[in-house]
Amino acid sequence: MAILVDKDTRIIVQGITGGQGTFHAGAMLKYGTKIVAGVTPGKSGEQIHGIPVFDSVREAKNAQDATASIIFVPAAFAGDAALEAIAADLDPIVLITEHVPVKDEIRLIAEAKRKGITVIGPNTPGIITPGARQKVGIMPGHVFTAGEVGLMSRSGTLTYEIAAGMTNAGIGISTA
Structure with missing residues (x-):
């Protein structure tokens, strides 16, 4: 079984300023996960748990050398959030959100396959690698x-x- 997150994985939390994003980012940090940035459009310059927040995934990736993403956004926006992470070549992408519209799932999975990017989810508890103290999920x-x-x-x-x-x-x- 492949190890998808390790000690070198640098995580972006999309939707970090929402209730679930804030709560689970804190829990992931407590576990030892290397979260380097959060993304919420319109919230650039804020910090959550000491993590800098950016307006876009591309901006966060470039500023913090991020390699992967976890997504905590409402279902109606989850497909676009995943496509933004795919466009930024983050891998893996963990999509926690449930009830993502099927048409959005089809579109994002097709794009991820085209680019060779691993997507876990939607509606997943995430990925954990205990030996590396990396928990990308809930x-x-x-x-x-x-x-x-x-x-x-x-x-x-x-x-x-x-x-x-x-x-x-x-x-x-x-x-x-």
Whole structure:
């Protein structure tokens, strides 16, 4: 199983000034995730948790040498947010938002495939690499311990339950 985020991954949080973006950026920072920028149009110059906010993904990438993105924006805007991250060649892109219109999903996945970019989501809990202390998502980091087993599931809650069971059994996870 491929490791999609590691100690060198530099994250942009799209939608960082919204409630979910702010909350989960804080939780990711607490876990150890290397968040280098936030993006919310019209909010350039602000800071959230000490993270500089930019108006566009391209501006954030260029200023902070970002490599990946996580998206916390409403469903109606999530497709365009993902396309902006794809256009900036960020990889991977983690799209947390649920209820993204199907036409937007089709369009963004087609563009990501064309450019060879990995998109996780929409409607995903994200990616975690415990050994690198990188959590790009909303999962509870404390149930994951570092190890050699990859974990993949369609259900966030079942992923957490399996991870907790593996941790309790002394089995570590490389990525989930």
